[in-house]
Amino acid sequence: MRKVVLTSLALAVVGATLYLGAQPQNEQVKVRFKLLDASSGKPITGIVRVLDAKSKHVELPGLYDRMTALTKDNAGVHWYIIPANGADTTLPRGKYRVEAVSGLEYGLAKIEGELGDKPAVEISLKLPSLFRPDDLGLAAGNTHLHLMKLSMEQADEYLRKIPASDNLRVMFISYLERNKDDATYVTNKYPVGDLPKFNTTGVLFNNGEEHRHNFLAYGEGYGHVMFLNIKQLVQPVSIGPGITGKGFDDLPLRPGIDNAKKQGGTIIWCHNTNGS
Numbered sequence: 001m002r003k004v005v006l007t008s009l010a011l012a013v014v015g016a017t018l019y020l021g022a023q024p025q026n027e028q029v030k031v032r033f034k035l036l037d038a039s040s041g042k043p044i045t046g047i048v049r050v051l052d053a054k055s056k057h058v059e060l061p062g063l064y065d066r067m068t069a070l071t072k073d074n075a076g077v078h079w080y081i082i083p084a085n086g087a088d089t090t091l092p093r094g095k096y097r098v099e100a101v102s103g104l105e106y107g108l109a110k111i112e113g114e115l116g117d118k119p120a121v122e123i124s125l126k127l128p129s130l131f132r133p134d135d136l137g138l139a140a141g142n143t144h145l146h147l148m149k150l151s152m153e154q155a156d157e158y159l160r161k162i163p164a165s166d167n168l169r170v171m172f173i174s175y176l177e178r179n180k181d182d183a184t185y186v187t188n189k190y191p192v193g194d195l196p197k198f199n200t201t202g203v204l205f206n207n208g209e210e211h212r213h214n215f216l217a218y219g220e221g222y223g224h225v226m227f228l229n230i231k232q233l234v235q236p237v238s239i240g241p242g243i244t245g246k247g248f249d250d251l252p253l254r255p256g257i258d259n260a261k262k263q264g265g266t267i268i269w270c271h272n273t274n275g276s
Contacts, residue, residue, distance in 0.1 A: 027092065027093050028090045028091065028092060028093075029090065029091055029092070029093055029115045029118065029119065029120065029121060030088065030089075030090055030119060030120035030121075031088070031089055031090065031091050031115075031120070031121055031122075031123060032086055032087070032088050032120070032121070032122040032123070033048055033082050033086060033087050033088075033089070033098075033100075033122075033123055033124075033125075034082070034086040034122065034123070034124040034125075035048070035082050035084075035086075035100055035102060035109075035124070035125055035127060036124055036125070036126045036127065037106075037126070037127065037129060038109075038126035038127055038128045038129065039128075039129055041126075043084045043085065043086070044084060044102050044106070044127065044167075045081075045082065045083055045084050045102060045164055045165050045167060046081075046082055046100055046101055046102030046103070046106070046127065046165060046167075047066045047079040047080060047081055047082065047100065047101060047102070047165055048060075048079065048080055048082055048098060048099065048100045048125070049077075049078055049079045049080065049098075049099050050078075050091065050096050050097070050098050051096065051097045051098075051099070052094065052095070052096060053094065053095045053096075055097075056076075057076055057077055057078045058078070058091065058096065059078055060078070060080045060089040060091070061089055061090060062087075062088060062089050062090075063080035063081060063082075063087055063089050064080065064081045064157075064161050064162075065078055065079070065080055065081075066078075066079040066080060066081055066162060066165065067079060068154075068158055068162070069147065069148075069149070069150060069158065081161055081162070081165040082100070082165070083164075083165070086122075091115060092115075093114075093115045093116065094114065094115060095112075095113070095114045096112070096113065096114075096115070097110060097111070097112045098110060098111045098112075098123060098125065100125045100127060101127070102127050102167055103140055103166055103167025103168075104130075104140060104167070105129060105130055105131055105132065105133055105140075105167065106127040106128065106129055106130060107127065107128040107129075107130050108127075109125040109126060109127045109128070110125075111123065111125060139169040139170060140166070140167055140168050140169055140170075141168055141169060141170030141171065141172070142163065142166075142168055142170070142171050142172065143170070143172045143208070143226055143228060143268055144172065144174055144210070144226055144268075144270065145171070145172070145173050145174060145187070146173060146174045146175075146176050146185050146187045146188070146210070147173070147185070147186050147187045148181075148184045148185050148186065148187075149184045149186075150186050151186070152186060152189060154186075155186045155187065156197075159171070159173070159198055159201075159205065160198060160200075160201055163201065163203045163205075164201045164202055164203055168203050169203060169204060170203065170204045170206075171198075171203050171204065171205050171206075172205075172206050172207070172208045172226070172228055173187040173190060173195075173205070173206075173207050173208070174187065174207070174208050174209060174210045174226060175187070175188050175190075175192065175207060175208070175209045175210065175233060175237065176188065176209075176210040176212075176237070176238070177236075177237040177238045177243075177244065178217065178238065178243055178244075179217065179243065179244055179245030179246075180245070181217070187207070190207045191207060192207050192208075192209070192230060192231070192232060192233055193206060193207060193229075193230070193231060194206050195207060206228065206229060208226055208227050208228040208229070208230065208265075209226070209227040209230060209233055209234060209237060209260075210224065210225075210226060210237070210238075210270075211224070211225050211226075211227055211234055211237060211238070211239075211253060211256045211257075211260075212224035212225070212238055212239070212243065212253075212270075213238070213239040213240045213243070213249065213251075213252075213253060214238070214240055214242040214243035215240065215242045215249070216242045216243075217242055217243055219242065220272055221239075221240060221242065221243070221249075221272055222239070222240075222249075222252060222253060222272060223253055223269065223270075223271070223272040224269075224270040224271055224272055225253060225256075225257060225267055225268060225269055225270060226267070226268040226270055227256075227260040227265045227266075227267060228265060228266040228267075228268065229263075229264065229265050229266055230260050230263045230264075230265040231263045231264070231265075232263070234256045234259045234260050234263075236251070236256075239251045239253070239256075
């Protein structure tokens with residue numbers, strides 16, 4: 001297996017050209033992608049995309065698409081997950097541009113070239129580090145995610161693959177009640193609190209709660225907060241007939257916040273400033 005490595009200088013990424021001879025375009029080449037920290041040479045997780053000679057996104061069979069559940073808003077866009085130990089796929093012979101990123105702490109790496117007569121190649125991309133979160137006492141996290149219109153099996157796969165590939169250390173999904181629409185919120189089916197089933201990902205998982213008031217189903221309201229590390233759901237989860245389809249909008253968010261605090265939870269104010 002032939003290796004082609006992208007080198008980098010400071011924050012500038014220098015492309016290496018891959019030319020392996022001209023062959024019929026319909027023949028498939030086995031390609032192994034690996035991502036490396038440019039400074040240490042250590043393998044890292046991240047995502048790659050492959051563009052053809054017309055700058056069109058190319059599908060990579062066998063790899064998990066980072067754009068899963070986002071295809072409606074990003075039709076034809078593909079970024080694929082590359083675990084730390086690399087990933088294998090196939091590509092027809094031809095000219096391509098490969099680009100890779102990893103979390104927020106690495107810059108873009110890219111390589112352009114042509115797949116030729118070799119039956120298999122390994123393409124390694126060295127990503128330049130922009131900063132080291134651990135050195136700054138920081139940890140990457142997502143405290144606000146709910147998934148919809150997926151099966152539990154699909155949601156499990158999404159959560160096992162994507163947060164780790166984004167270099168997250170903490171991942172909070174969120175329980176949300178919204179009249180009728182919440183019937184498709186698959187993350188509402190997970191238990192509140194820690195989710196040890198995802199421990200093997202290396203990411204800390206927990207299920208929190210979106211506590212919110214809306215004047216309309218998706219409009220502005222008094223506000224929206226996230227409750228993290230709670231032991232049980234704070235009721236009512238949502239406030240106001242605009243979002244619940246019943247009742248009144250006379251309750252402020254403050255009683256719910258106080259309830260979450262008594263449980264030892266952490267409160268994050270998300271948006272809206274019409275009162276609490």
